[in-house]
Amino acid sequence: RGMGKPGGGGGSQQTLALKVNGQGGADYGALHRQGHNRGKTTVHAEHGAIVPSLPHDGGEGGAEWERPTEEEEKETARRTAAALQGKVEKVLARSQPKAQVASVPRPGEAKYVKYTPASQAGAGSSQRVIRISQAHVDPLEPPKFKQKKVPRGPAEAPVPVMHSPPRKLTQQDALDWKIPPCVSNWKNNKGYTVPLDKRLAADGGGPEGGE
DSSP: OOTTSTTOOSSOOOOOOOOBOTTSSBOGGGGGGSGGGTTTOOOOOSGGGTSOOOTTOOSTTOSOOOOOOHHHHHHHHHHHHHHHHHHHHHHHHHHSOOOOOTTSOOTTOEEEEEEOOSSOOSTTOSOEEEEEEOOOOOTTSOOSSOOOOOOOOOSSOOOOOOOOOOOOOOHHHHHHTOOOOOOOSSOOTTOOOOOHHHHHHHTTOOTTTTO
């Protein structure tokens, strides 16, 4: 209450005396080293606290930093110019089309070739001049090829399937694998003549069960 007003404030007013440091400059850190912080707080209020001093410098504002020589300045300028020129060349190379072979004519440039036919049928056809030019490509034309995505292969090799060695089929194996035809008592589309014992066997019985 009453701050900033001349003579305002009911409390006692204390003015800190201006002090100087060892180099003769104003000591701005004295404000933080008074009262209960006296002798307890390390204050870095000078420029020398954040800028390292030279080995032969007694303190702030002493000796100056060593300046580079003229040869070092020229070498640094040359390396800087070379680096900037390299970046500029890269940007220009991206904006310009790829360099074409000199032997291949560019679109719009014609190449004339003398042609001598093997068989000279008519008069005046001994030699001809042929104009060769590259056809212009429409930039908006859709691509003529189709990219196919190949499926990614398995992460691991497939497990090998083990087979027994091949063996020749015997007559007993053929009889074991023989599946008898289905006999139905309700359907006979082909009209085959089915023996009675086969019909009884289809029902699960036999000749004895029919008696």
